[in-house]
Amino acid sequence: MRATTIGGLLLLLIALGVPAFGEEPAPVPSCGDCHDEQAKAFLTNPHGHGTAVKGVIPNAVCERCHGDGKGHIEGGGDKTLIFKPAGLAGSNKTCLTCHDLSTDRVTRRGGPHSNSTTVNCLTCHSIHASKATHLLVKPQLALCDTCHATQVASFRSKPYAHRLGSGGMECSSCHEPHGRGGREMLRRTAADELPCLNCHTRQRGPFVFQHGSFAIGDCMTCHTPHGSSNRNRLIRANVAQLCIECHSPIGGKTLGSQPPSFHNLALARYQDCTTCHVAVHGSNRDPQLMK
């Protein structure tokens, strides 16, 4: 009975094509056998984590972007037998198969940074490994400096600037690199406000007496967000100068009232409007924004 059972099982194994005892299955080469650095990085990479089997990234994961690797492996690593995503074509054929996302603020097709020969996914992102966040090829400030040198220079060399590259604040804290263009290149809060208000919450209001420059305009009516030579990142060197340029109704119909005549600009006391008008962003108590 026992011999019959064992014999039957053996026959069944043979019929199913399972190798007989004593024969090892031919090992399937892993991409990581040769590309060990990439394979190691992929264990905790957003593209590869959770796919490892016994600590090894399966070839199928690599083949999602590189295509069928069988020929490449059998050809002893022949580079002509594997697809290496690069440039515009590489980005279009690999990255965009999963990341072709359009929202109200983001697009992979119509924005200034949409895939082109000049700038594409692989210009900014390093797919296998990166020490920077979001798999960027280098830290953001250095990366954006490649094309936007004048803006980055203003952060580095002007006395009053947001601390980029330190404390988690980066170009993309305020800018949406995949944005649609125009003002849509700015990020918004969850409630769709300007990114300035993510941190500067007190200026958000609402106030009973809102400064018109913010209610009708926005923060950039008075401030420059990048590096500035002026205190408080104002667009003018002197506070009185900034205020009086709008608060001088001369011809035409504009918003901004004329200060009463006791404001003698020749006196030091009246050269800094915010000495008295301290609630310059808005007030709940005083129409003249003095408290």
Next chain:
Amino acid sequence: MIRRLLALLILSAATAQAQNVFDIEAGYRFLDLKGNSGMYRTQINEQEGLLIRSFSLSSTTPVSDRFRITASDFGTSPAGALRIEADRRGLYRFTLGYRTADQYSIFPNQHFYNRTRRTLDADLELFPDERFAPFVGYSFNRFAGPGETTYHVGQDEFLLRQKEKDVEQEIRAGATFKLTHVYGSFTQGLRHSSESSQFSLVPGAGAGNGSDPILGQQISATTITRHDLTRVHTPFTNFYITGDVLKHLRLTGNYVRFAADSSGSESESVFGNFASFAISRFYTGSTESATSNAKNTTWRGGGHAEYEVAEGIDLIAGFQREHRELDGNALINTLYLQSITFGGVDQRDFQTVLNAKSSIDRDEDIVNAGIVGRTAGPFSFRAEVRQSKVDADVAPDLSEIVVPGSQGGSFERRVNTFDTNAQFSQSGFTLGAAFRSDHGNQPIFRTDFEDRDRYRLRAQWNAPKWVRLGAVAERTTMSNNADFHGHIAQYSGNIEYTPVELLSLRASASRFEADSSILFRHPETFATATSVHSENGNSREGGVTLNLKRLSLDAGLTSFHNAGTTPFKLTRYFSRAVIPIKGRYGIALEYNKDKYDENSAYDFDATRYGIYLRIQ
């Protein structure tokens, strides 16, 4: 705080498994500061003490197949960040970001604050990349600390000590969804903030800023106390949906709405000798209480279309409408104590009640259309026309009107924009040009442009291996018929030379110009004059990076010289050397020097030295 965090990070590293990637750099920084410490803290604010320069750990845990912690600049740095990411494929994705920022300012004159902002953002998404993925999020923002401010009362300004504490919390929940040809996201959130300020007279500041008597009376204060408390509730809804309607046509619709509702209560007591032109009386003190309510209801909705007419060529079009309603009212009750007329008669307590109201309505429509060519050989281009139309109604509060006019009314401003750019990129050489022209029909504010042109040129050459050259030129000119003229220009050129793999040299030069002029009216004489602002800056940067087996070195110099309305010279040096000791251990040495010179009491010269232990 810093010691606990350091211990926590080292503990996480110690428990890290063999395959984990881990590094930390922590140590001590010394500061040698000469000159104005207030200006140094306003501009730089790097202090002496313990510092975690950087930390990162990538690992797996029993509940996550990707776990990553990164931290930077915690301790005596003015801005630190900690980020935790944890994922389990197909099950969840979690991120937590914590940031701290010390904010210090000695401007404007007599104003000062030394406050810290701490923010936390946590987001959890379940079943990411699945057809239906719910998410929840929480944000916390606390801004608190001491300060000083001026305060105008009774015809003089007094210096007050200020204690501020603002706390904002936000919760949000929603879901993303994906169907065959349609995907989108829905978020519902609630934000609550509480802002509290307490003020008291700075000892010795009772004489006020003004030395001249008012109608023969010297103005002074013995006591000033104020307490302001404002609470704001803001529910918000955010939604978008995108559909691939036809093979080459993609449509996106969006809607967002928030309704911020604030309620404020304020109380104030002042004692001393004061005058008020509003009631034409002198008085010896006042008590004031105010309650207020303000609302901001804003919604924005619109749609975008992207149509791929040929491979790599898309037509785009969109429309957005935003509506904003701001209104508020305040009931202010003021009791003037022992008041007498300017003539010295009729002594009595005098009470005023002010019921003030305000409202602003603003509508903005933006319509755009354009063409984007992304794959025309080595060329790419983008051209877009856009029109923005703003309608605003401002109702002035009657109590505000001192000099009639320009405090309210209806305003309409339309801006037509033509925005285009083109690039050529081949064999490491890139040439790009952009032009944008905006034409506005009329200004709302006097400095609004009617005509604005922006030009940008960029050239870059990445020679094989050893050199990279780049140059950018940008120029913006603007004007309006209120005699406003302005221009901003920025030019920058840089070179990076890598003669051998171990050595890299870099240098750059930038020039910045900003000029504006506009007529204004002197309030005291009603005479007109021209307001002129000028910035004229030159910046130079240079640096070297050396990577040897036993030493890596990075050093550089930046100088910026501004010759405009506020002339100053700023010079910054930095160097950093990393020396491996044994195995995973090494030492990093840093030297920084920042020198600011505007030939005034605000000048400073600060040198920082840092020594850090590195474990990799």
